[in-house]
Amino acid sequence: MAVTSGIKNRTRQAIIDAAIDLLADNPACSLGDIASAAQVGRTTLHRYFAERADLLSAVAVEGGQRLVRAARLAELERGTGGEALLRLCREYFDLGPLLSLIFSEQGGECWEAQDETSLHTVIERGRRDGSIDPVLPADWVLSLLWSQLYAAWSYLGERPGSSRHHVLDLLTRTLTNALRPEPKPDPVRGKASATP
Amino acid sequence: MAVTSGIKNRTRQAIIDAAIDLLADNPACSLGDIASAAQVGRTTLHRYFAERADLLSAVAVEGGQRLVRAARLAELERGTGGEALLRLCREYFDLGPLLSLIFSEQGGECWEAQDETSLHTVIERGRRDGSIDPVLPADWVLSLLWSQLYAAWSYLGERPGSSRHHVLDLLTRTLTNALRPEPKPDPVRGKASATP
DNA sequence: CCGCAATGGAACACATGTGTTCCACTACGA
DNA sequence: TCGTAGTGGAACACATGTGTTCCATTGCGG
Numbered sequence: 304m305a306v307t308s309g310i311k312n313r314t315r316q317a318i319i320d321a322a323i324d325l326l327a328d329n330p331a332c333s334l335g336d337i338a339s340a341a342q343v344g345r346t347t348l349h350r351y352f353a354e355r356a357d358l359l360s361a362v363a364v365e366g367g368q369r370l371v372r373a374a375r376l377a378e379l380e381r382g383t384g385g386e387a388l389l390r391l392c393r394e395y396f397d398l399g400p401l402l403s404l405i406f407s408e409q410g411g412e413c414w415e416a417q418d419e420t421s422l423h424t425v426i427e428r429g430r431r432d433g434s435i436d437p438v439l440p441a442d443w444v445l446s447l448l449w450s451q452l453y454a455a456w457s458y459l460g461e462r463p464g465s466s467r468h469h470v471l472d473l474l475t476r477t478l479t480n481a482l483r484p485e486p487k488p489d490p491v492r493g494k495a496s497a498t499p
Numbered sequence: 500m501a502v503t504s505g506i507k508n509r510t511r512q513a514i515i516d517a518a519i520d521l522l523a524d525n526p527a528c529s530l531g532d533i534a535s536a537a538q539v540g541r542t543t544l545h546r547y548f549a550e551r552a553d554l555l556s557a558v559a560v561e562g563g564q565r566l567v568r569a570a571r572l573a574e575l576e577r578g579t580g581g582e583a584l585l586r587l588c589r590e591y592f593d594l595g596p597l598l599s600l601i602f603s604e605q606g607g608e609c610w611e612a613q614d615e616t617s618l619h620t621v622i623e624r625g626r627r628d629g630s631i632d633p634v635l636p637a638d639w640v641l642s643l644l645w646s647q648l649y650a651a652w653s654y655l656g657e658r659p660g661s662s663r664h665h666v667l668d669l670l671t672r673t674l675t676n677a678l679r680p681e682p683k684p685d686p687v688r689g690k691a692s693a694t695p
Numbered sequence: 696c697c698g699c700a701a702t703g704g705a706a707c708a709c710a711t712g713t714g715t716t717c718c719a720c721t722a723c724g725a
Numbered sequence: 726t727c728g729t730a731g732t733g734g735a736a737c738a739c740a741t742g743t744g745t746t747c748c749a750t751t752g753c754g755g
Contacts, residue, residue, distance in 0.1 A: 314701085334742075343703090346702075346704075350702085407603075436676075439672075442658070446650040446651075446654045447673055455642075473639050476632075480632075481676045483676055510731085529712055530713070539733090541713095543731080550714075551713075
């Protein structure tokens, strides 16, 4: 193992963690801010990450690992596609500030590159087993997942009163509903479409 | 009217429009970029907006006006609350890049300050007439509206192939479903159940 | 005790963005 | 024709962030 000294890894991790927190609510924050948030001198930060870009890519790697871990915890192969996606959503929700970061940099980053195909697989399964509306493209389902995830996270952040559990409940309910297939093929022209 | 000269207003508007476009995908873009996007010298830009903050607040005002106009076009007083919200969603969708801007700066800006109460009114109406699930807090409904709106807009932007109409259709379907109340009549006791 | 690894601070050069001043150019109306 | 409003470019000082170098410090193991 190249465990240089153990303490170096700890410092390195502290910097990355601080970077995730600060970059989450200000992607343009300065290295000095990150350094002091990590309780580390700016010199030390540069000793670990020569350039800003190096830190950013380290953050991306860390984020990617956390995403993969979350996906593993979600046991995507279990149950219907819809249920699996819901479990994934719960795990992702626990990623906290990382959500903002991923969402803000969304648009072609390498974040999920690896498990993007496995997500598509899950969604595909869901459309076939009837737990996800087959009319919705998989890409759109993913967009929905991320946007509602982000909405839930910032909703929680803006309301110190509401509990994590309550918000997660709202998220679960609305995401489930959004993805649910139309219960009936016949389009009624009446008011409410309560299943007769 | 203080229509200084007509040409001044045109220049001013060009600057604001360019600012909205550029700030939408990079909130930290430079004034020089905005100036050249508006086909205007940086000097001229500073002649209209002494400081960056002045331009930003002018953009906020413009954005607020467009929001109000969209809300008026949506005729929020017509139909059920859910229908009104859907119409509003369609109008908002036409705001284009402004969506990204509003969404990125979301979190206490003055954007909607004025019609926020009217939106709450509409949602309240929807919960009573059965078109919006009463379990969902109005705040959460708004969060959903904005996040899905943003998701739809960026979905469109990342896929030059898909038509505006198609994306708007996806948005409408998923938002409607997300807000739809539980069909409360006796459940089929099937496998998948939401609230235990 | 000495020496080395790890760190923090000060100082520097550099790049970019900002806000200002000054001057030249163009179009248009009196 | 001239004067003025509107504009654009060049240059400047200033602020902030970045990347680097150099040196002093702390702490731990030999």
